[in-house]
Amino acid sequence: MERIKDERLQLRNLKNIRIVYIIQTFGILAILAYDLVTKGMDGMTGNPLWAVFMISAVVNAYLMMNISVDHEKQTSPKKGLYISLAVISVLSIASGVMVTLVGSNGIGSGFLIGGIILVCSLVPVIYIYLLRKRKTEEDDEEELSS
Amino acid sequence: MENQVKVSRVGVHLTQQQLAERVGVTRQTISLIEKGKYNPTLKLCLEICYAVNKTLDEVFWIEKESGSNGKN
Numbered sequence: 001m002e003r004i005k006d007e008r009l010q011l012r013n014l015k016n017i018r019i020v021y022i023i024q025t026f027g028i029l030a031i032l033a034y035d036l037v038t039k040g041m042d043g044m045t046g047n048p049l050w051a052v053f054m055i056s057a058v059v060n061a062y063l064m065m066n067i068s069v070d071h072e073k074q075t076s077p078k079k080g081l082y083i084s085l086a087v088i089s090v091l092s093i094a095s096g097v098m099v100t101l102v103g104s105n106g107i108g109s110g111f112l113i114g115g116i117i118l119v120c121s122l123v124p125v126i127y128i129y130l131l132r133k134r135k136t137e138e139d140d141e142e143e144l145s146s
Numbered sequence: 147m148e149n150q151v152k153v154s155r156v157g158v159h160l161t162q163q164q165l166a167e168r169v170g171v172t173r174q175t176i177s178l179i180e181k182g183k184y185n186p187t188l189k190l191c192l193e194i195c196y197a198v199n200k201t202l203d204e205v206f207w208i209e210k211e212s213g214s215n216g217k218n
Contacts, residue, residue, distance in 0.1 A: 005169040008184055 028053050062127065069131040074139070077132035084125040092118035150205045152180040154198040169193040 003011050026050050035044040044050060096114025100107050155165050155176075162180075166173045169190060178184035179194075186194070195202050 006175055007187055007190055008175045008178070009172065 025053075025056075062124070065124070065128050065131060069128065069135055075132070077129055077136055080132060081125065081129040083128075084121075088118060088125060089122040092121070115134075147181050147185055147206075148208055149179065149182065150200075151176070151194060153199075154194075154205050155180075158198050160197070160205055165194070168197045186212050 004013060031049055032044050032047065032053065035047050040045075092114040095117050096110040096112075099105050099113045100110030155162070158216075162176045163173045166176045169176075170193070171190065175184060175186075179186050189201060191206055195205050198205065
């Protein structure tokens with residue numbers, strides 16, 4: 001197939017891909033919902049389509065961060081980072097304590113769950129901090145050059 | 147969006163197909179631009195202007211409509 005150079009057709013192609021993506025996502029959700037009803041939660045998460053769905057959801061969330069950073073009003077990246085760090089620290093400590101206190105789990109499980117939550121939240125927080133920092137640097141450069 | 151692509155193209159004796167080949171798009175795209183049904187990118191606008199030996203101003207400029215709020 002010849003490579004499309006016409007910008008209008010490239011745009012059209014992207015719109016078509018979006019439609020296909022929507023249909024595909026609905027298909028995946030329908031299959032997962034069927035698995036959930038017939039085989040239960042474990043049956044659904046055991047399906048490889050679950051991994052596909054989760055990976056695409058995570059990739060989508062990270063790509064959305066690029067957009068939301070441009071969309072949000074100018075805030076200090078460091079301030080945002082400190083607030084987020086405080087929130088995720090409180091959340092992970094709280095969930096660690098909850099896991100230790102509730103049920104028959106030992107303190108080891110508490111540390112493990114708390115640690116996992118901390119690390120998993122740390123990655124997007126740092127990513128969004130870097131995006132905001134880059135944006136502020138770009139804005140500063142623009143102001144200096146103008 | 148209204149523009150002077152058709153007038154400019156006829157002015158330099160080019161058919162839609164010839165102009166399309168020069169700027170690297172399909173004939174349908176040129177047709178839609180002339181009818182005002184497709185908004186070309188600035189890059190394509192410039193390519194069209196180079197092909198018809200006119201400036202962006204002469205081909206694509208339209209006066210701001212009175213009462214418009216400046217958004218598109």
